[in-house]
Amino acid sequence: MLLDIWKVSRLVTEIFLFIGIFLLVLGGALSIIGSIGLLRFPSYFLRIHAATVSVIGGSVIPLIGVAFLSYGVHGNDGVVTSLGAIGTAVFIALTAPVSSHAIAKAASKMKISRQPLEHDHMEEDGR
Amino acid sequence: MIDLIIDLLLLFCVVLTAAIVYTKDLLLAVVLAGAEGVLVAAIFYLLLAPDIALVQVAAGVGISTAFFIVGLRKLGRREE
Amino acid sequence: MLDIILILSLTMFIISITISLYRMIVGPTIPDRMLALDVVSYALTVVMGIIAVMSGSPYLIVISFSLALWFFIGALYVARYLEGEQIGD
Numbered sequence: 001m002l003l004d005i006w007k008v009s010r011l012v013t014e015i016f017l018f019i020g021i022f023l024l025v026l027g028g029a030l031s032i033i034g035s036i037g038l039l040r041f042p043s044y045f046l047r048i049h050a051a052t053v054s055v056i057g058g059s060v061i062p063l064i065g066v067a068f069l070s071y072g073v074h075g076n077d078g079v080v081t082s083l084g085a086i087g088t089a090v091f092i093a094l095t096a097p098v099s100s101h102a103i104a105k106a107a108s109k110m111k112i113s114r115q116p117l118e119h120d121h122m123e124e125d126g127r
Numbered sequence: 128m129i130d131l132i133i134d135l136l137l138l139f140c141v142v143l144t145a146a147i148v149y150t151k152d153l154l155l156a157v158v159l160a161g162a163e164g165v166l167v168a169a170i171f172y173l174l175l176a177p178d179i180a181l182v183q184v185a186a187g188v189g190i191s192t193a194f195f196i197v198g199l200r201k202l203g204r205r206e207e
Numbered sequence: 208m209l210d211i212i213l214i215l216s217l218t219m220f221i222i223s224i225t226i227s228l229y230r231m232i233v234g235p236t237i238p239d240r241m242l243a244l245d246v247v248s249y250a251l252t253v254v255m256g257i258i259a260v261m262s263g264s265p266y267l268i269v270i271s272f273s274l275a276l277w278f279f280i281g282a283l284y285v286a287r288y289l290e291g292e293q294i295g296d
Contacts, residue, residue, distance in 0.1 A: 021212050024257075028219030031250055035226040038246060044238055051242045058223065059249035062216070063271075066256040073209070074263055081259050084268035088256070092249060092275050099282035100245065106289035107238040128214055132221060139228055146232060154237060154288065161281055162231060162244050165274070169251050172270055173258065180270050188248075189277035196288050 017072035023065025031058030044107055048100060055096045063089035133173050136166050151206050157195045164188045217257055220250050241285055248278045 034054025041047045067085040070078035108122060143163045147156050164187020171180040224247050231243035252271045259267035 017209075021209075024216045025212070025219075027253065028216045028223075031223040031246075031253075032219055032226075035223040035230075035246060038230050038243065039226050044236065044242075047239065047242055051246055054223065054227075054246045055249050058220075058246075059253055062220075062253045063256055066253070066260055070260050073260060077263070077265070078260075080265035081256075081268045084272060085256050085259075088252065088268070088272045088275055091272065092252070095275070095279045096245070096249065099279055099286070100242075102283055102286035103238050103241050103289070106286045107236070109290055110236075110238075128217070132217070135221065135225075139225075142228075142232065154285075155240070158237060158240050158244065158285060159231075162228075162240075162247065165244070165248050165251060165278070168270070168274065169254065172255055172267075175262070177267055177270050181273055184270065184274050184277050188274070189280045192281040193284050196284050200288070 013072050013075070016068045020065045020067075020069030020072055024062050024069065027058050027062030027065060030054070030061065034058055045104070048104055051100065055100075056093065059096075060089045060093050063092070129173055133170055136170050136173075140166050140170075152204065153199055153202075153206055154196075154204050157192060157199065160195070161188050161192045164191065213257055213261055217254065220254050220257075224250050224254075237285070237289065241282060245278075245282065248274060 031054050034050050034052075034057065037050025037053065038047055041050055063085045067082040067089070070081040070085065074081075140163055143159050143166070147159045147163070150156050150159070164183065167187060168180045168183040171177075171183055227243045227246040227250070231240050231247070234240045234243060252274055255271040255274070256268065259271070
């Protein structure tokens with residue numbers, strides 16, 4: 001009797017299914033947009049912008065969509081996949097800026113920028 | 128559909144292996160080997176062998192890159 | 208209906224991986240290639256999630272988390288090498 005509260009109704013399942021499909025297709029579109037930006041931007045420090053679109057918009061949002069979709073399709077059997085997808089999304093949202101910033105700092109020390117900078121704050125601070 | 132994706136990833140693996148063989152920059156070879164490890168792990172995953180894919184991800188992306196970079200610091204980056 | 212949506216989104220992510228691998232082959236410097244590897248790795252994470260939903264097995268989502276974790280460590284190693292610091296030998 002107590003466990004009957006966990007049986008979701010059919011309407012909630014349908015709503016989860018539509019939210020999952022919307023987030024998944026939105027994430028696919030953002031991933032393609034980010035990849036085209038990665039292909040066509042001329043310099044490295046411009047390409048970081050496109051890669052950020054493709055990672056945060058194209059990975060974190062579809063993984064949350066996968067979580068909704070797994071619960072919507074499989075019901076209570078898909079809870080494990082749903083929790084794993086949400087955990088992966090949180091992990092990517094925490095660690096992808098860290099690795100991107102580390103490589104960008106290394107590239108700034110390598111001086112691979114094509115055009116000379118107007119203000120280089122890392123040079124002024126002596127780092 | 129799954130067969131088509133597996134064939135496409137195998138084609139990318141062939142191209143990446145040719146790039147690894149013909150390059151002269153050793154750090155570039157390490158980065159491309161990491162990319163090929165990711166693709167091979169995805170192929171194992173699409174063949175529904177998740178345990179082998181787990182080991183391949185850990186060995187091909189993380190540990191192999193770390194060991195090769197620690198060795199590369201001793202040897203130098205360019206190949207004559 | 209649901210199969211068509213899943214295969215459509217799978218095709219979109221495979222197109223994204225193809226374009227990013229072209230940038231990885233022709234990219235001029237090492238940080239460009241690491242950026243392309245970033246995009247490829249996280250797109251493959253989502254592909255693994257979609258396959259896990261299509262399969263319905265609860266064991267398949269673990270590989271996605273493991274791929275994100277190990278790629279983070281590999282990217283930090285390459286960044287530390289490029290920056291010229293000591294990794295710890």
